[in-house]
Amino acid sequence: MKFIFKLLLVSILFYGCKTSAPTTSKPNILWITIEDTSPQFIGCYGNENAHTPTIDQLAEEGVRFTNAFSTGTVCSPSRSTLITGVRTFEMGTGNHRSFYPIPSEIHGFPYYMKEAGYYVTNNAKTDYNLRNGKAFIKDAWNESSKKAGWWNRKEDQPFFAVFNFEDSHQSRTMTNPYSWYTEKIYNKLNEEEKIDEGAFKMPPIYKDTPEMRKQFARVYNAISMTDKKIGHLLERLEKDGLKEETIIFFFADHGEGMPRGKTNGIDYGYRVPFVVWFPEKYKHLSPWETNGGVTDELINFEDLAPTLIDLAGGKLPQHLKGRILIGEHRSEEKELITLSSDRSDNGIDLVRTVTDGRYIYSRNFMPFIPQQRYIRYMEISEIVNQMRIDLKGDQLDSLQKSIFEARPKEYLFDIQTDQWETHNLADNPAYSQIKAKMKEHLKTELLERRDVMFLPEYEIAKISATGTPYEFRLDNEKYxxxxxxxxxxxxxxxxxxxxxxxxxxxxxxxxxxxxxxxxxxxxxxxxxxxxxxxxxxxxxxxxxxxxxxxxxxxxxxxxxxxxxxxxxxxxxLSENMQEALLVINLMNYLSVDQKSPFIPTMQKVYELKREYNVKVASLDFLGSLGVIENNYNNKT
Structure with a gap:
């Protein structure tokens, strides 16, 4: 009996010491977001050349989603939906970095988790595309900074912590100079973490040349660096004794930053890698198989705010229309979901999309604008310059050329058989029923939601001077x-x-x-x-x-x-930024001879206008004429 008592005492002491952090009655939640990444560049999604061991292990032990979608194709609109849970075409936040107001009663969703007792932190990217951003951020988070994390919470307080890794962002993979990438990414990887320029299959939408491979290898190595940093974060979580108390979400903010991906309303712009990891203690909350489970359930960013508020035990506000994905209040699955893509930087656009996961239908409302729009931020990159050189030299095949040509009014792609969206099925009679079903769903959904982005941005800016686009759209007489x-x-x-x-x-x-x-x-x-x-x-x-x-x-x-x-x-030369932005963008797609007489005007615009969008648009116009050399572009 004495022996058994001593053994029991030792066991209690041992296991008591092993758990260094107190357990909580509610799960901790860790959000890990990365930037500008499509699933086909992640190992667990089938890419054997990628170096993503940390992400792959999360998927091996958790749940991997094959049909997860961002609600936009560029960062600030995507993050607008992430933080508010409201679609950009309802809120009026679809245009990249437009900063229009939203109703005061709509808070960032972590606010509702705070009300439920959670300690909520963001480390550290915001970019929410809303007016009065500082006040909104302060209201949403306990702390939002590069020092924020779970470590400042009260004892026994559950946490929701967001960590955003920027290493896979488009600036790292294509727009920053190659020397910057070499110093900040490539040289900081161990040899086994590096991906050689010849060690991957080039997507058919890009010309397979040494010059293009040199640039495209940046994608693989940037993701490798991202994976490495995620590993360090998870090591800290485990060291703090919190991993077995924490549900982990991993996903990207939208699709790949390479040309034709980011900013484009097709699968390559919307689809994201998405993994959820459950500790043993909370596996009962998962409706999906864990330990390497894979689900083709349709989810999008609109679903995350209600899911996390409900998971935290908070009260859902009425403005949230997304699904609850986890727990006893889980919503019914959807057969189709609607996605949207609007202006990115200075490049105007309006695309609305429906997908069932396999087929993706997109309606282009400005089809005269090509997929590779004149967006100065992208035009300064070496890879886009190389693509334009190859285009001018007639070195591209018909698919690669199409990126620079006017779009059809509709796209329909079968992602199961055509991952890179090379065959448009929109006019194929064999797919007419699929297209008709998706088109009808699109119209119904946009009418029910009262898509306010069908107003020109000139009008949205006027509305925002005295009210909010979100509320304006609800008045049928006005809209x-x-x-x-x-x-x-x-x-x-x-x-x-x-x-x-x-x-x-x-x-x-x-x-x-x-x-x-x-x-x-x-x-x-x-x-x-x-x-x-x-x-x-x-x-x-x-x-x-x-x-x-x-x-x-x-x-x-x-x-x-x-x-x-x-x-x-x-x-x-208008003082109205929206007027100047619209005209300069549309003139970009005139012929070179037609644009040349406007060079003095554009130079004057650059001298006079310092507001972000107008400045970029005027430089873009000049850049498209070859008036500004690449080294000048990079310097400015």
Missing amino acids: PIDNIFDIAFLSGEQTDKALKTQLQFLNSTDSIERYWAILGLRSQPKNKISPYKESLLKSVHDQYPPVSIIASVIAYDLYGNSDAKAKLIDYC
Whole structure:
């Protein structure tokens, strides 16, 4: 009996000492986010050349998602949905770094976790794309800084901690100089952690040359560095005795930062790696098989805020419409989800997408703009410069060239058989039922949500001066979205019926209907709209600036009209940032000869305008003409 008593005492002492941190009644939650990464560059998603042992182990012991999607294709809109749980096309936050206001009653979701007793920290990226960002951040987090973490909480207090790793960001993989990458990424990896330029298969959307491989190897090595840093974080979590009390989420903020991925409303821009790891204590909360489980369940960033608030035992606010993924309140799975992509940096766009995980359907509402838009931030990169050199030298195949060409109005890709989205099935009769189902879902969803991004950004900026786009869209008198959709969904249609309707709507009393009519005409073939000179020249003098701008670009392009040219110069020099941004972006897609007369104007814009978007757009215009050399671009 004495022996048994001593053995029991030793056991109690041993196991009591082994657990260095107190347990909590609620799970700790660790969010690990990385940037600009598609799943096909991660080992556990089948890439045998990637070096991602930490992420792979999380997946081996946890749950790997094959159908996880960002709600946007560039960082700040994606993070807007992540932090608020509200879709950007409802909030008005779809345009990259636009900083428009949101209703005061909408808080960052960690606020509701704080109310439930959690200690919530962010280390350290915010970029939430909202006005009054500092106040919003202070309200959402207990601490948001590079020093923030679970270590400052009260004893026994559960935590929610976010750590964001930037090493895979586009700046590291393509836009920063190669020498920067060598110093900050490549030279800091051990030999076994490095991926050689010849050690991976080049995606077919890029030309397979030594010059391109040199640049593309940056993606693999940047992800290797990211994985290494995640490993250090998990070591600290385990050292602090907290891993067995903590549910771990790992995911990227959107798709790959390489050309054709980030900023584009296709699978390569939306789909993200996503893994959830459950400690033994909380495996009962998982609806999925753990220890190497794989699920094809559809999830997107809208689902994360309600999931975490519910997991923390908080009260869900009414504005959240996403699913609860985990626990006893788990929501029903979805058959289809809707995604969106709008302006990135200075590059305007509007794409709406539906996917069931296998098929992805995208509607391009500005199809005259190519996938590789003139975005200065990307144009300064060596890889884009190499691609443009190869394009000019006729060294690209038809697929690789298509990145620089006007898009069709619709994409439909089968990701199961065509991972790199090389075969557009939108006009294939064999897939007509799939396309029709997705198209109908898209229209229904956008109408129900009252997508406010169908307003030109000029209008959203005006609304934001006195109210919020989120609230504005709910007033049917101010925003008759059904009428707007009728004309907006004709943009990209090239039938005679669509053309006739667009010409009729140029005379509408509603400025937004006229906007979509002229935008639709811009998407028509030149030979089809050229005969309607009188109507187009009349629209040059439209009182609504977005209509006048688009009509002036068309009239100058088709007829070399002097009034249109004068209008374009005036709008380039406008004090209104949205007017200048719109006109400069649209002029980027004129021919070089047509753009040349505007060089003095663009140089003046650069001298006069210091606001972010206008400055970038004017430099982009000059860069597209070769007026500014790459070394000057990099320096500025």
